[in-house]
Amino acid sequence: MIKKILLILLLLIKPAMANISVFPYSVEFDALSNKRVKSVRIINTSEHTQTYRVSVVNFLQDKNGKLTEVKDDNGTFAQKYLNWSPRQFTLKPNEIQTINVARRSMATAPDGEFVSHLKIAEVSLGKPKSAKNTNADGTLSMQIKALFAVTIPVTVTKGENLIAKTEIGNVNYANNNLLQVELKRLGNKSSRVNLAVMDAKGKEIGRLNNVKVYLSTPTLNIKVPLKTKERIKNLVLRLEDAGTKEEILKQSINL
Secondary structure, three states, X not given: OOOOEEEOOOOOOOHHHOOEEEEOOOEEEEOOOOOOEEEEEEEEOOOOOEEEEEEEEEEEEOOOOOEEEEOXXXXXXXXXXXXXXXXXXXXOOOOEEEEEEEEOOOOOOOOEEEEEEEEEEEOOOOOOOOOOOOOOOOOEEEOOOOOOEEEEEEEEEEOOOOOXXXXXXXXXXXXXXXXXXXXXXXXXXOEEEEEEEEEOOOOEEXXXXXXXXXXXXXXXXXXXXXXXXXXXXXXXXEEEEOOOOOEEEEEEEXX
């Protein structure tokens, strides 16, 4: 007699834990460029054949970095300027699929930056165990395979007067080995930066790379893990362009 059915919940988790590999991690289009198609490579790194569905979603970022999916277009999303294919495919273990992302005409679009995210999500479910192979306690276990999804930003820019500018705001210790830093986005496009924390002698004691500050928030609070548990009063913070690694600014902080 079956007493209960045990369901393993469907989960949507972070890309680092997913059973797929994605490259590149972002796609960028310039409306002035003749290159209107770019590719994303997907590899099934799991041990099972898997079906994936590809869509484009829109997020708003809050001051703490949380991305919330929204349905309404606020005018800054790239979705309306994009085509992509295939929209669904199946891969055996270690098989590779290329997704082509195409930029539509931007002739009537205003100048600015437009960002959406390409979402690659597993859609197939595992088969339930046979009813004749019930557990020792008489229960039936139905295994539903955990579903994974990854998202990567797709950015379209139009215009020659777009500037990514970032400054450092308030800085405080969250605890002895965690520094909380406020980043201020002052430009008219998203910023992508690296932040290095150094002591007064120039020794690097903390770093956070590839921090993205989207247009939906003027400020972003981040926490940088430090290599020391000692509270250092005099720090130097260095902002770098995440793409070129060039220094944007260097600022002394007294805490």
